[in-house]
């Protein structure tokens with residue numbers, strides 16, 4: 001799909017990735033942002049976008065934003081609660097939103113649909129994990145909901161003629177990120193510059209990608225593929241351990257704190273200690289990220305230190 005001259009519905013467009021993506025899409029398209037502001041911020045929505053505050057778990061509210069006027073849906077809205085705080089809400093809200101949007105898209109004849117899935121659908125898989133890895137056995141409700149969402153996408157791709165882009169993200173970092181390891185360390189070090197509490201044993205090792213490159217990769221795949229279901233991992237080839245992130249954040253803040261580990265190989269229930277996605281499929285399509293995982297963390301740390 002050419003991402004030019006389109007009328008796009010971006011769900012979750014007031015959130016971290018969605019607000020940056022909206023900014024980029026507005027260069028060549030019109031964008032309608034739908035977000036309930038449960039985790040996003042109104043001031044992050046670019047001025048040139050049209051904004052509607054709505055709850056996408058409600059089919060009537062989905063009807064009001066997804067009309068025949070829309071050319072394509074880019075669905076980022078999600079409750080992002082990887083732990084067990086609110087499992088029912090996590091599962092039901094996320095799958096309901098995706099179902100409501102797909103069903104409404106079918107009703108009004110919108111047949112191009114982009115979805116942001118996650119590395120968590122793979123569960124504890126060997127690295128680097130390719131898109132065709134099986135069995136998919138997620139270990140968190142968040143991952144289970146993403147996998148259920150992907151199965152719904154498959155139905156609309158194969159039985160209702162939609163073109164679907166399904167992106168399985170590694171950890172995406174950059175400005176406006178909240179409630180994740182990099183901003184958490186910054187906040188903790190602001191309140192106690194001498195001591196930093198680290199969840200787990202610090203050896204958790206995952207792949208991080210900067211938001212700007214994530215958006216470049218998404219655009220590249222959307223513009224260069226047209227199968228009914230286009231599933232792509234989006235990440236970097238390298239990884240960064242949690243202790244290394246603590247080092248990078250401390251260096252960037254000019255601090256030298258003592259680390260205190262909570263222990264155990266996971267940061268929380270459902271945490272996957274090691275994650276690195278294979279990006280060979282993305283690479284074969286002509287896109288390779290320039291920043292390593294460490295570079296992406298450092299760039300994000302610099303942006304967030306300015307912002308938080």
Ligand SMILES: NC(=O)c1ccc[n+]([C@@H]2O[C@H](COP(=O)([O-])OP(=O)(O)OC[C@H]3O[C@@H](n4cnc5c(N)ncnc54)[C@H](O)[C@@H]3O)[C@@H](O)[C@H]2O)c1
Nearest residue numbers: 012015016017035036038039040056076077078116169172
């Ligand atoms: N950030 C990452 O590392 C990462 C990794 C894998 C997948 N993802 C996926 O990418 C997408 C964007 O992630 P993000 O980091 O920008 O998260 P985010 O929380 O900043 O953005 C999600 C947005 O969805 C909105 N939302 C939640 N429930 C809603 C509802 N019922 N109705 C309308 N809007 C609702 C929130 O207000 C928020 O603005 C999500 O689907 C997330 O699961 C992100």
